[in-house]
Amino acid sequence: MKHDKNITIADVAKHAGISKSTVSQYLNKRFEYMGEETKQRIRESIAALGYSPNVLARSLKQKKTFTIGMIVANILHGFSTQVIRTVEDACNEQDIHVIVCNTDEDPKKEQKYVQMLEAKQVDGFIIFPAGDNEELYRELLDKDIPLVFVDRIVPDLPVSTVLTDNEQAADMAVDHFVRCGHGKIGLAVPPLKRVMTPRSERLSGFQKAMKNRGLEDSGMFIFEQPLAGMADYLAAAFQKEDKPTALLASNDLTFIEVLQFCRQEGIEIGRDVSIISIDDMPLAGVYNPAITSIEQPASVIGEKAAELLFEQMNGGREQTPAVHRFSPVFLERDSVKAP
Amino acid sequence: MKHDKNITIADVAKHAGISKSTVSQYLNKRFEYMGEETKQRIRESIAALGYSPNVLARSLKQKKTFTIGMIVANILHGFSTQVIRTVEDACNEQDIHVIVCNTDEDPKKEQKYVQMLEAKQVDGFIIFPAGDNEELYRELLDKDIPLVFVDRIVPDLPVSTVLTDNEQAADMAVDHFVRCGHGKIGLAVPPLKRVMTPRSERLSGFQKAMKNRGLEDSGMFIFEQPLAGMADYLAAAFQKEDKPTALLASNDLTFIEVLQFCRQEGIEIGRDVSIISIDDMPLAGVYNPAITSIEQPASVIGEKAAELLFEQMNGGREQTPAVHRFSPVFLERDSVKAP
DNA sequence: TTGTAGGCGTTATCAC
């Protein structure tokens, strides 16, 4: 029955008794000088044949695919997911598609994905850099391919980057702890292999904030440990006499480990230790007690990234690349009490 | 400087002093009869020119894009996200890309996305049907476009569908409640507009399970309410004398409302009311108390969906379409106590 | 206003 004979613009033209170009004009809405009757015929033929244009052929000709590539380093972070969603929304408004790839922090994977997407002729990239791929990024720049970084800064590269003001996030937390009377404050953070902007900035922001309050000597505790061992590591640290009364989790994944630690040690949040989490997880607000969190402005970041990318894609004189930092949002809840 | 003169297969051929066809052979690894020297020359030229093939042109010719479309009805559900991830992993292994679209349960959006992706010549679709688009799906079938449904069943359509055994999920919960001594059990569920398989099956599964245990008369409470009003609705219901001692949240979004309800009413989970959630959220296991959950087998579902789709794409005699149900996983934790 | 012809970058079919 159905011979999958793909119907093309030629079929429509034949059916309507006119030429391919005219149909093409119609499809591209250039019907300024087109006869009403012609339009009508074309419309009918398209409907009759169930024609739908082949974007591939169009893209090949126009050198535009209306697709962008988005490469995230770690999709397990809620933050990544939220940024992805916002970018997708922004793109869908302009009928642009997004192909998302997850590198798991692996530069090799990142390279592979960039090349695949390039081969696919995507119109631009939004990348959460996995790091250590400077040459790869430079090639993209050399080829004038629109590019925006999110979440992490790659030094010495003229690429617009948009991220949370991570030092501010750490400062907000320390500030709140101190206001509530805490003098011994800990930071739980995964190891800083490579340059991971958020991690290192949250750490440096924490250190600065503590120093500014004269707490950097005896009041500062830094628990740097891989996630897998974090709970046990904290448990050991909290056996000691000299331990913090407040604990800042540097991101959502770390926060889960902190909760795990509290559970297994029978530590009551609020009473035994005060907690703040950078990143606001879905259940944080209804946790027991509700967890005071510092939320990254994911949607603002996603929107800005998309906007910067679109500017480059529309060839308009692109602004000079810059780093755009956005303030996190402090969500005061019930997990911080006086010590 | 850099003239963005795209280098093509022709440039490579010229540079190597051979013909396009030979280069093409090389690229497609058909070098059974190719001289070692020729290969060498091609390799060098490719490197020298920094050539990378244009997948678009290849796709146009081969009528294959190595890209599939994935359309989810509600990306806010953790389940959707997890299935997406698994599918992406499975695809990446075969160098297939995935374009994800979110319909927000809107059939119109679904239609638009399907058409856009079709125009992009994707090789297949994995769809969480928003419902009420039977004709659209039928067109895909008529065109022999590979298609798999996930999470929801569309009646009378010969399409392979893979989902959680939702009735079993409800039964597991009821069973556990009853074993723990509960005789009055409630179900919190969003309204059943349209045919939403999981919702309706969890409801019917709940009813059957209650009936089987002789609890359908005085022991069964069904709280059907939009998410926005769920917490208040539950609050009102729990003011009454006749109320359940156990409550089943029919999915993750509902579960959040249930927790919200507990917080605002000062209800202690475990002591005042026992809770089970269908869908296991990231923090459920470290909640206080840890929440007994019934986890959907998202990764199994994603893998199966990908597998079924690949089968169709590889044209191999596809199995007759069937509904594949997978058992959920019962995660016993601390939110269910004797009443 | 509409039609003709050539090309976008690859691959496929045959000759050579």
Add this chain to the structure above:
DNA sequence: GTGATAACGCCTACAA
């Protein structure tokens, strides 16, 4: 073993 040549489906001068 390698190389012309014709598609793939569409767009775009330019001609009519």
